[in-house]
Amino acid sequence: MNANDKLLPSLATMADTVARMAFSADPRTGEVQLWVDTSASLFRLLTGLGIAAALTLLIGLVVGMLPVARAALAPVIDVVSMVPPLALLPILFITLGLGEVSKITLIVIGVMPVMVRDLAGRVLELPREQIVKAQTLGASSWQVAIRVVLPQALPRLITSFRLQLGPAWLFLIAAEAISAEAGLGYRIFLVRRFLAMDVIFPYVVWITFLAVVMSWGLERLRARAFPWVELGQ
Amino acid sequence: MTPPLIQIENVWKEFGDQIVLERLSLSIAPRSFVALVGPSGCGKTTFLRMLLGEEAPTKGRILLDGKPLQPEPGPDRGVVFQRYSVFPHLTVLGNVMLGLDLKGAPRIGRLFGARRRAAADLARALIAEVGLAGDEGKYPAQLSGGMQQRLALAQALITRPRVLLLDEPFGALDPGIRAGMHELMQRLWHETDLTVVMVTHDLSEAFTLACRVLVFERLRDRAAEKHRYGAVLAQDMAVWPPRIAGQPTPPKRSQAA
Numbered sequence: 069m070n071a072n073d074k075l076l077p078s079l080a081t082m083a084d085t086v087a088r089m090a091f092s093a094d095p096r097t098g099e100v101q102l103w104v105d106t107s108a109s110l111f112r113l114l115t116g117l118g119i120a121a122a123l124t125l126l127i128g129l130v131v132g133m134l135p136v137a138r139a140a141l142a143p144v145i146d147v148v149s150m151v152p153p154l155a156l157l158p159i160l161f162i163t164l165g166l167g168e169v170s171k172i173t174l175i176v177i178g179v180m181p182v183m184v185r186d187l188a189g190r191v192l193e194l195p196r197e198q199i200v201k202a203q204t205l206g207a208s209s210w211q212v213a214i215r216v217v218l219p220q221a222l223p224r225l226i227t228s229f230r231l232q233l234g235p236a237w238l239f240l241i242a243a244e245a246i247s248a249e250a251g252l253g254y255r256i257f258l259v260r261r262f263l264a265m266d267v268i269f270p271y272v273v274w275i276t277f278l279a280v281v282m283s284w285g286l287e288r289l290r291a292r293a294f295p296w297v298e299l300g301q
Numbered sequence: 302m303t304p305p306l307i308q309i310e311n312v313w314k315e316f317g318d319q320i321v322l323e324r325l326s327l328s329i330a331p332r333s334f335v336a337l338v339g340p341s342g343c344g345k346t347t348f349l350r351m352l353l354g355e356e357a358p359t360k361g362r363i364l365l366d367g368k369p370l371q372p373e374p375g376p377d378r379g380v381v382f383q384r385y386s387v388f389p390h391l392t393v394l395g396n397v398m399l400g401l402d403l404k405g406a407p408r409i410g411r412l413f414g415a416r417r418r419a420a421a422d423l424a425r426a427l428i429a430e431v432g433l434a435g436d437e438g439k440y441p442a443q444l445s446g447g448m449q450q451r452l453a454l455a456q457a458l459i460t461r462p463r464v465l466l467l468d469e470p471f472g473a474l475d476p477g478i479r480a481g482m483h484e485l486m487q488r489l490w491h492e493t494d495l496t497v498v499m500v501t502h503d504l505s506e507a508f509t510l511a512c513r514v515l516v517f518e519r520l521r522d523r524a525a526e527k528h529r530y531g532a533v534l535a536q537d538m539a540v541w542p543p544r545i546a547g548q549p550t551p552p553k554r555s556q557a558a
């Protein structure tokens with residue numbers, strides 16, 4: 069017998085495993101394993117990224133538009149962005165428990181500093197003339213924010229959301245590896261003990277597929293909703 | 302004699318210890334078209350930004366209609382810059398309607414329903430007036446430089462400002478396109494209740510358009526004195542024959558043709 073047989077499963081074995089995990093319900097629980105894992109992971113990932121995006125929008129616009137807020141918050145953001153998020157994971161588990169909150173918080177903390185800095189930078193690079201121009205058309209500060217700054221910041225937020233998908237998956241899988249009841253990362257690290265490459269391989273392919281589809285979808289959304297971005301430059 | 306629309310009383314502008322402009326006193330009559338020329342760096346843009354309310358004079362004061370100027374840019378003073386005057390994320394129609402949107406909807410900055418349709422009709426008329434009919438749905442990046450400046454003019458005029466401030470609005474355009482812009486500018490000035498202050502590098506442009514030409518100049522320009530003396534109003538010329546708002550003279554070029 070070839071020693072590699074155990075490590076590298078044959079295609080037939082993998083096909084069997086995929087059929088079992090992705091298309092047949094567990095007779096005991098009535099659940100399809102892959103679907104349970106996928107929905108648990110996607111819930112955490114999208115909640116984390118969603119919260120991060122919402123907070124980024126708020127903080128990014130404030131930091132970008134108000135010099136006072138920028139002076140106060142920029143150093144804080146710089147320091148926070150230096151904290152290695154994975155090193156925070158034990159602290160999050162201890163303080164927030166082993167449930168969903170700690171995993172989602174890890175994603176939020178992990179991706180937010182980059183997103184905030186990117187968005188604030190985008191707001192800052194808007195030509196001063198645009199703001200003055202809006203004021204001469206009668207715009208209040210609030211109107212400048214919602215009619216001039218926000219619409220030009222949103223496409224950048226979508227791009228930055230897309231670019232943070234990679235790090236977000238990383239934080240998610242790291243958190244799931246340590247503690248979870250379901251999830252794509254949890255499953256991979258669970259079956260690792262049995263060297264079950266027939267499970268790990270399809271899961272990695274599936275995660276990659278999900279990430280690619282999300283990235284593509286976000287790109288399409290941005291192009292559809294903000295056609296003028298492609299025209300400039 | 303009509304009272305002046307803008308009065309500039311002994312205005313100085315300093316940045317740190319650098320004096321940029323000094324001893325500026327002049328008044329601008331309503332409905333006049335004033336061109337402002339001078340060498341690069343002499344403070345023309347700075348002067349315009351003071352009229353705009355974006356910068357405050359270090360000394361002296363500026364009165365609009367006899368009252369001190371609002372210390373912030375506002376809808377009574379429109380502006381067109383050389384670049385970045387229009388919003389890249391709005392269509393031609395959206396850019397021109399913006400002033401009406403902002404005025405009519407303080408909270409959401411956007412009109413809906415019948416009020417939106419009325420605003421769009423006004424905007425479309427002005428878009429046609431500047432020669433952009435048919436381009437309402439385009440974004441600025443899809444327009445040539447000249448078309449963008451036409452758009453910027455329409456956008457600035459929709460709120461009916463008393464004063465229109467122009468900072469080298471045609472400076473980045475090809476000479477061929479500039480002639481068309483001059484014609485448009487003249488027409489708008491004659492037909493609209495508007496006082497124009499235009500900064501330009503081009504002396505012939507100043508005399509083609511304006512009824513009065515101001516020259517800013519730094520009288521002492523040696524390196525050692527550069528910081529201690531600012532530019533002054535060196536010349537103030539009335540254009541001859543007089544150009545009077547609302548009384549267009551047929552353009553010379555069309556007679557020759």
Ligand SMILES: Nc1ncnc2c1ncn2[C@@H]1O[C@H](COP(=O)(O)OP(=O)(O)OP(=O)(O)O)[C@@H](O)[C@H]1O
Binds near residue numbers: 321
């Ligand atoms: N915000 C500022 N802070 C410091 N110095 C400034 C500021 N704005 C303008 N200056 C200085 O004031 C002087 C006049 O500048 P300004 O832009 O008004 O000149 P200008 O006549 O418009 O020149 P140009 O023809 O090149 O546009 C310059 O020396 C410039 O460096």
Ligand SMILES: [Mg+2]
Binds near residue numbers: 345346347468
């Ligand atoms: Mg200038």
